[in-house]
Amino acid sequence: MGDETAVGIHERWAHLRFSVVGPLLAAPPARGQLRVELARLAEQQWRHPVTGKPVRFAVSTIERWYYGAVNATDPVGALRRKVRADRGRQPAVGYALAERVRRQHTEHPSWSYLLHYDNLAVLIREQPELGPLPSYSSLRRFMRAHGLSKQPSTTSLRDGQLRALERREGRETRSYEAEYVGGLWHLDFHDGSLKILTASGAWVRPHLLGILDDHSRLCCHAQWYLNETTECLVHGLVQALLKRGLPRALMSDNGAAMIATETVEGLQRLSILHQTTLPYAPHQNGKQENFWHRIESRLLAMLEGQPDLPLPLLNEATQAWVEMEYHHRLHSETGQTPLARFIDGPDVTRPCPELAKLRLAFTAAVSRKQRTSDGTVSIEGTRFEVPARLRHLHRLRIRYASWDLSHVWLVDEHTGVALDRLYPLDKVRNADGFRRPLTPPAVALTGAPQPAGIAPLLRELMSEYAATGLPPAYIPKDPGNDKDADQ
Secondary structure, eight states, rough: OOOHHHHHHHHHHHHHHHHHHHHHHHHHHHTHHHHHHHHHHHSSEOOTTTTOOEOOHHHHHHHHHHHHHHHHHHHSHHHHOOTTTTTTTTOOOHHHHHHHHHHHHHOOOTTTTHHHHHHHHHHHHHHHGGGOOHHEEEEEHHHHHHOOOOOOOTTOOHHHHHHHHHHHHOOOOOOOSSSBBBBOOOEEEEEEEEEEEEETSOOEEOEEEEEEEETTOEEEEEEEESSOOOOHHHHHHHHHHHOOOOEEEEEEEOTTTTTTTTHHHHHHHHHOOOOOTTTTTTGGGGGHHHHHIIIIIIGGGTTTTOOOOOOHHHHHHHHHHHTTGGSSSTTTTTSSOOOHHHHOOOOOOBBBOOOHHHHHHHEEEEEEEEEETTTTTEEETTEOOOGGGGGTTTTTEEEEEETEEEEEEEEEEEOOOOOOOEEEOOOHHHHTTTOOOOSSOOOOOTTTOOOOOOHHHHHHHHHHHHHOOOOOOOOSOOOGGHHHHHH
């Protein structure tokens, strides 16, 4: 997910804490049941964000996290760790030990940080000349800073169908329903059975993006697109958020658009718990499959007589069918219409921020090195100008959507606050020769003092060489034998 080293340990801990208390925020327990739910969570095992090992948390710890996030407008931000005071300092790892760490990582790239640390502890006891053993956190920071991260094992098998079959045979399958409106949304794409006619004269099968509320079965938004891309997903999801508010959790499959950097990071910034289904397990998103059946059997069935069906007409008909029939039709399982259940049900949705903040949220965060020659950075092959007041920054944290380079933001690395917009380099405008003065002005070079005599290092070397008593290691040329000198 983006630049892993820039995220920081505090971000990992914030996401872990949010995954622990997220279910309580999505479905607040009834009066008197909070302690029971906290005890249940305390019995579960979680994956440590640093070591990856199973870990449990005490009831008091989870309770502190819950009360810190329950009333916060940004629960993930409230659960974020404070930045370390020694952030940015070089880890205390000696040269000899650093070389041994690199060699060990080359030989065993699939080892975890802890396994590397335990083996280095044994090596240092056997070879004290490697230097003192640093702390585990220092070694981990050193390895991450030098790109020595854990790599997947080449011997592991990737058979998603086998894993799904084993899970289905070993675990019971049960129907579920979120207790609250906004507690869980479903998101998925569906390939339509009818072909549409594009402006270029081609017949294509469109893709329907559908977003449903689990508790009420209300369709938060539905829209047809020509492609199943991240841009289309974000375009439809933003409309659903603006219409219905921010949910507590969202479930999707593992499609490329669903796990894209812009999608994943955007949901995290909006404090929406993103849950993905297992590969080859569509039954986990069964409510979405039921909605597709209604789309095919009723909506598309009524459009079969339309000879040339363009995309705008298909979307117009879909909006009318969703708002005027689907939302007002009695659901056989809930016994209510989706609209009535959405309005009357207990609600845990949060207010949605403005469109500009949503656009900034669904972006990918990357680090770029600023060119000192002209103050620009390169993004997707395009150079962008950095404001002159920020010319002293060596590396910049930038957020953008890969499909829209007209909106590129420079953000603070630690807080994520947008500092300024970046615009593409305009060479034609810069050709007019006008340049704004820098503030503060550059130091004039005319008054710089001239170097006096031999530099201290060379003077010391000459003195040490003379102290050896050896003659100069060269033969001087006699000026008297030089014809040019005679002339």
